[in-house]
Amino acid sequence: MLSTRPYLVRAIYEWCVDSGFTPHVLVHVDEHTRVPVGYVKDGQIVLNVASNAVRDLAIDNDWIMFSARFSGVSQEIAIPMNRVAAIFARENGQGMHFEVQDAAEGEEVVQATGMPEDEPPEPPKGRPQLKVVK
DSSP, rough: OOOHHHHHHHHHHHHHHHHOOEEEEEOOOOOTSSGGGGGGGGTEEEEEHOOOOTTEEEEEESEEEEEEEETEEEEEEEGGGGGGGEEEEEEEEEOOEOOOOOOOOTOOOOOOSOTTSSOOOOOOOOOOOOOOOO
């Protein structure tokens, strides 16, 4: 039987976009989740999935995948659908919460990547600089 979770996640995402809100997902991180581990707190991470914050967003029945920048470094993010704990609008908190399920046996494994778990990411040194290219 198909899970309703991916359909509800896509529906809440579309509602946020259509309403002018910023969609965020709350993810329970485990060894199947590919996120920058330096930003994980208490085994969870909240990610902005608005179209202006991510690139190549794909929400299918098994995964949420996209590219995003963390401290100026582009990273590929892959979240198993069963690890999504909530999707909600940042502005008003409305959305939907889900019970987090353990990975099914035989499910494809995507290792956590990014920065070492014991070291938070280092912010870039100095002031940000932009150059006008003509």
